[in-house]
Amino acid sequence: MSKLTLSDDVRATHGSKAPMLAMVGGALVLLSGLLSWSADSTVLDDVSVRFYPIGAQIYIMVMGITAIVLGVLLRKRPAWMSPGRGLRILGWATIAFVLLMALFAIGYETGALANLNEGLPVALVGGVLVLLAGMVTPEVTLDVRRWPKLSSSLEIVVIVVMMAFLLFAVAHALSLESWTFIAFLLMLVGVAGAVLGTGIGGYLGFVGANNRRPLLLAAFLVAFLFPFTQDGSDANMSIATQIIIFAATALGLNIVVGLAGLLDLGYIAFLGTGAYVGAMMSQSAFATIGWKPPFLVVMLIGSLVAATFGLIIGSPTLRVSGDYLAIVTLGFGEIFRLAMFNLDGNNGPKLTNGPNGIPGIPDLNFFGFDFGESHSIAGFELGRFANYYLLLLLLIAFVILVFSRLNDSRLGRGWVAIREDERAAEAMGVNVFGLKLLAFAVGAALAGIAGTIKAHVDTSVSPDQYIFLESAFLLAAVVLGGMGTVVGVLVGASILKLLPEKLREVNDYRLLAFGLLLVLMMRFRPEGLVASKRRQLEFHEDDEELVALTQQEHLLEAQAEAK
């Protein structure tokens, strides 16, 4: 982003105008929410009425208020804040918001840009002013030692507020449809980006790092409470289950790609392996294996089979590296799909029923608890998908546990060392080949477990679910969210699974949109949405402010740990 900021001279002469610019810009953006956006009353839940803000208009007003608050902060700012960065992010987000709404939500949906009314142009002017304010704000090195010190109970309150906000945001986002959903997402990106970019992000991260256990507990509590906000409706829960399965698999892939630095383009095959094992050992009439062990055993077998496949694929292919490894794994993914396609009794043993797959997989039943039926818990109705959601929540908790504990261990350090410099790692006594195999095996095992549950959630398994595109999406989730991080991958997986569900109108263009999204990401934020500070440095080495900041934070965290 360095090219997009102004020279120091300009900043020095016009820096004093920044607070005013930000406040005027923010006021314009705020005002635009009260104006009419469209002459056509059918789009965006009717944004044609003046002084009656609704949906997307409310969101833009929130962005306006954020800009005003940042402008006020800019006047007498604490040493640990840098509203300049935040204003720039907010400015860009506002402009993107306005353009998307104007061109697509109104222009494309109503068929004519002529339907545009005064609201969005006013917001555009406001957005540009906010961006300008961010650009002329003099950059100063943040001093993280000035972070306010809260008592530990207050810190926990901060976490609880954050989590409550998260739960509310997710529940609200899921209730939205199409363009309003996009508008909400953009507002979240803008406001969150502005707040985090200002320096509060680093602070919140610090608070989180100090209270890891409460943070984790709160996060899972929020996730656990989520089905209870759905009034027994299964529509969103169905998406949620798909997201968790996808995220669990992506986290497995994250070990291989994010930690060990091995590019795997055929990863979906391991999820498929688990799913087929789950299907073949299920009570389905089409299941091909007579042995019906309890589901826990099936899960174990699924993960073991997937891990074995991982080892089989790994041992010959890991002798190649980089692009070659990517090509070989891509080939393996296709081999898996074709093998499942052909093991139908004609061309080989009858295991998979070929293209027909294994349908009619019954719901799980744990000790009389039937996952297929609605249950009422404390007055709340939980449907079929909600049941699976809670089971999958346990799965993802397990996956996160495995991932983060491995990451923070001798093996994790070995993996990162291999990613950084394979030959040096070897010369320092790291068992490179063994660790690479282990990464493949552990990642595959996690995907395998997810697969066995997926078979029951989907009630059927067929080869066409495990195409290359799915592998590409998994990789996209990892890259989009942030390689090597847990939260990043969860965010990436959620976005990649949610967007197509919420944007059914433009489903035909979804690949185009994802491609565009990835290209933009690689240009502006190559480290991913939620990047570890480490990755951020890797891509923005020349950003001295960031380097200094990171060093300070490291020291501070080390001090906190020592205490």
Place this chain on the structure above:
Amino acid sequence: MSTLEATNVGHQVGHKVVLEASNVTMRFGGLTAVNDVSMQVHDGEIVGLIGPNGAGKTTFFNCLTGMYIPTEGTVKLSGEVLPPKPLKVVRAGMARTFQNIRLFGNMTALENVMVGRYCRTSSMALTSVLRGPKFKREEAATRERAQELLDYVGLGKSAELLARNMPYGDQRRLEIARALATDPQLLLLDEPTAGMNPKETEECMHLIFKIRDSGLAVVVIEHDMRFIFQLCDRVLCLVRGALLIEGTPGEVQSDPRVIEAYIGGSDDDDDEEGTK
């Protein structure tokens, strides 16, 4: 620099042979990079390896550490023949640094050294996930030892810095700390003072003496003649892959062939690592 010369005086080289390389030859196709080089290193000894650019010093190091499989010859560490696998060489007790620094740039200094402990620790996947008392003990011991080594090389305060952000001289010292973390009997240093200013070079020399005094044998490749003649108990000079002369710093320094090799050898100005 008179204080430095004093440091090496009165030091006794041990009698135990730590490293014995016999007739090591390395050919790449038609090119003989290392030709029939033999070398012995005793405990508590600092041996220097000099020679003009392209003489095969780094290639010889790579043969010793198992990064290359020598075409002929064997390498013995404390009497045991070393298999040409870097992993096994490190476990056996030989560690190295690199000519062009090869740290794990995006890991902190402490983590870099902790990676060096990898081959001396044993917790595997299951123990790492379960986090039993044994894992915690080992992890704490690893961390403690790494911090100790950072203090030892004088980087104790930089533990939480990313390796890539550290000053050049510190990176060199960090590489030494990382190598020491593998508990070696023998330390191979490939141009440890390249790019250092005189003050840093002096500190580096003190550090090497300190390492030697703790009982390790050290082999140093260096171009800085003053440094090497002050530092080493014995010096080997390689020219065009072959051993030209071996002797005390005084003997090597005054040998006309060494001077000739340096002046006359300027036509092949290739850098072994640099050309890769």
